[in-house]
Amino acid sequence: MAFFIPNFRNIRLETSIAGDWTIQKLGRKGRITMSFEHLGIEKKWQKYWDENKTFKTNTFSNKEKFYVLDMFPYPSGQGLHVGHPEGYTATDILARMKRMQGYEVMHPIGWDAFGLPAEQYAIDTGNSPKEFTEANIQTFKRQIKELGFSYDWDREVNTTDPDYYKWTQWIFKKLYENDLAYMDEVAVNWCPALGTVLANEEVIDGKSERGGHPVVRKPMKQWMLKITAYADRLLTDLEDLDWPESLKEMQRNWIGRSEGAEVTFSIEGHDETFTVFTTRPDTLFGATYAVMAPEHPFIKMITTADQKEAVENYLHEVQTKSDLERTDLAKDKTGVFTGAYAVNPVNGEKMPIWVADYVLMSYGSGAIMAVPAHDERDYEFAKVFELPIKEVVAGGNIEEEAYTGDGSHVNSEFLDGLGKDEAISKMIDWLEKNEKGTKKITYRLRDWLFARQRYWGEPIPIIHWEDGSMTAVPDEELPLELPEMTEIKPSGTGESPLATNEEWVNVVDPEMGMKGRRETNTMPQWAGSCWYFLRYVDPHNKEQLADPKALEEWLPIDIYIGGAEHAVLHLLYARFWHKFLYDIGVVSTKEPFQKLFNQGMILGEGNEKMSKSKGNVVNPDDIISSHGADTLRLYEMFMGPLDASVAWSTNGLDGSRRFLDRVWRLYINDDNSLTDKITDEAATELDKVYHETVKKVTEDFENLHFNTGISQMMVFVNECYKADSIPKNYAEGFVKLLSPVAPHMCEEIWQKLGNEKSISYAGWPAYDESKLVEDEVEVVLQVMGKVRAKLSVPVGTAKDDLEKLALSEDSVQKWLEGKTIRKVIVVPDKLVNVVAN
C-alpha cells in the first residue's frame, strides 16, 4: 500500500489495510500507532451500548440512587465545541464509577431547544425553526454518542416537544393561580432590529447580546413572575448547599438583601408624603436634603414654578442617556433642586428636595434621605452643590471625607452617645412609636420579566377576553401548541409573530360566545430549563409532570456540573420554581441541586478564549477521528483541575494518547493476543502501588480530582512496565479503574481478558489498607531544618531509638562538629531535626 499518510510513523500500519483506509479517508494528521485502533473499537462499543441499552436506568430499583446531571445544552448550529466534553466527561466518569460501585445511576441528557438563534435563522432564511432545531439536535446527539457518554437515551427530553412544554405551561398556570404571575406595565429593553423585548441580562453595553443591535427603553405590558416573594428563602436556603462559595456569594449579591428602615417624610405645602429606605436610620439627624430619582412620580407635582425649567431640562437630559451612560458616566454627580422642601420627621428641619440620577427608581422607593457626613455618594453630591454637611457620628473627619464607620452619636438628641447598632434600633423604635417609619428589609432582586415577543417559545396559556378579563387555558386543552407558521416575522408592533396568525390568536368562548384573544407573548428560554431535571425522572408520564414517588426516589440531584455562566440566572430561576413546586406539593425537597460544581473553560492554545474570529476553535469531531474519544476524554480530565481554565495543547493531547497506547501494549500484543506479562501468579512487587492506586483513584474521582487520579494511574502503569509480571486480578482491577475515563478501550481490553459481560457493571475494585503500609520507612534527618541525610528504619521505631540512630549517623555528625545540641525534634516515621549552634 503506498498512500501518503501525513505523520505516518509505524511501518506495521501498512499491513493493516482496513486501518489504512480509515485513516486515509479521514485524512487526519494524527499520530496513530497500530496497537490501538480507536476508530473501530469506539464504533464497536458505542453500537454495543446502544443495542443493549446498557445505561438504562431502573426508576424503582432497590439499589441506592445517584443522580448525576449535566447542564441542559442548547443545540446550536455550530455543534459541540471542546468545552462541552469537559463537564460531560466529568459527570460521565462519576456515573460510570457509581454504576460499578452498585448504585442505580440517573444520567440523562436532553435539549433546551427554544431560543432566539433558531428564530433569527428562520427569519433570515424563511425556513422552519422546528426543522432547523431538529437538525441541530441530531448533530449534537451524534457528537455526544461519539464521545461515549453513558446516557440513558430513553429519557431524552426536548423543551420544544408539546408533551414536554405541556408541563411548562402547567407550571405557569399554577404560578398564575397562586398570584405569582401577573401583568405589569414596565419599561423594557425594546430592540427594534430584533423586533423584540430583551431581558436586562441580554443587553450588554446598551446593545443586544445577540446581534449587537441598539436597544431603547419602551413601556409595555408584560408578564412578570414574583420571584421577590421567594427572595428570603432563596437566600437563607443557600446555606445548606454544597456549592462553590464564590457562586453562593454571587447569588447573595444578586438577591442583595439589606436591612434598614422606611422613613416617611412630609412635603412642605403638600398633603402627600414620600418614603425613603435607609440602612442607617441612626443618621436621620444628619439628613440635610432629600433626593428623588428622575422617574419619581412626585417630581412634576412638587417642582416650584421658578425651578420648573431647570428640572425639565435635567429630566430630558437624563432620559436621553442610556442606563449604561447613567451608571458609567456617574463619576460626576449631577442633579437639580426642585424648589420643594421635605420635613425631617425627627427634628422638623427643612430639607431641600433635589432630583438626581444617582438615585435609582428601581431600588427601594426611588427616593433617599441624604446624609452627606456619613455616606460617600451623598458627600460627593453635597460637595458639588454646596449643601450642608452635618456630623452625627463621631470618629471621622468630615472636612475630608464621609465617615461611614461606627462611632458615638453626636448632635442627635436621644441618640447621643450611643454606638451604631444601638442607635439604629432606638431610632426604629422611635419611628414606629411616632408612626414616622418602620423597620424594613429591601432586596435588590427584582421580579422576573417572563415574556418574550417571539414565536419560538412556549405559548403562555392565557386568553384575554373582550370584556377585559383574562383566564387561563383549561388543563384539558394543554398543551397549547405553537402553531406551524410559514412566515415568521416580527409583527412590528412589538407583539410576537403569533399576533399575525388570526386563526390561532382569536378564540370564542363556546358557552358564552364571548370573543377573546390569546396571549401572543411566549415564555423566555429559561422556562424549560427550570424543571427539566424533574422530567428526566419520569419522562413519558401523560398524567402529571412526574410521578411524585419517582421524584422522591431521585431528588435532590447528587451532583450538577456545568459552566459558571449560569451562576446566577438559571440557578436562581430553577431554585425559585423548585421551591414553588415544593410549596404546592409536587416535589419533596426544598432545593433541587444539593451539590454543584463549575467546570473551567478550555482556552485556545494562545491562552485566549476560543472563538471563530480568532480561528483557534478545536472541533471535537477532528480529535475523535485523529486521536479517539477516549484520548479526548482522558486529556480533558488530565489537563488540570476541573474548575481551572486551561489552554488547549496539541502536545498534551498526544501525551494522553501515548498513555493509552502504553496501557494497550501492556495487555495486548500486535497480533491481538494477550501479552504473557499478565499471569495468574500472585506476585507481590506491585501490591503496594496497586492498592495505593485503587485508593487514590477512588477518592480522587469522588472528589472530582480527575487530574491527580489519572496521574496515579500513570504511576501504576510505569511500575507495571518495570515489573516482570502483572497478576491478572491487578490487571483487571486497573482496567476497571481506567474504564470510566476511557470506556471504549477498556471494554475492549476487558473482553480480551476473557470477560463476556460489559465492564460497565463490573464491581469497582476495593483496596486493602494493610497493603499500603510497608515494614520499612524512610526518615529524613535534618540539622537546623536542612535535610542532611536519610535513613531507612522499621515502621514504628521509638522516638528515643530514632534520635540515637540519627545522632550516630556520620553525615549528621559532620554537621554537628563544634556545635552544641540544643534540642532534637523527632516525628516518628517522618523525620528527626537536630537543633544545634
Added chain:
RNA sequence: GCGGGUGUGGCGGAAUUGGCAGACGCGCUAGACUUAGGAUCUAGUGCCUUCGGGCGUGGGGGUUCAAGUCCCUCCACCCGCACCA
C-alpha cells in the same frame, strides 16, 4: 470602588493535620534500536556553583526546631457586581 479567587520549573500542574517542594504529563538533552522517526526503549532535566555547598513556591516582614501551607503588608492577574441608599 466593593465582593470573591489565583500567583509554585521552559509549560500544564502535584504536595494529608505546618514535616524531603516540583508527583504525573508536556517540552528539552544524551544514548539505544533503526533505511528513516514527530514511533519505541534507557538515562537526565528547578536555578546558581569554586562541586564543599548555596538559593529557591509573586515582593517584603513575622511566628516556628521546621512555612508553598499560619499571621501582617505590598504587588500582579482573573471572575462577578458596579451610585442598591
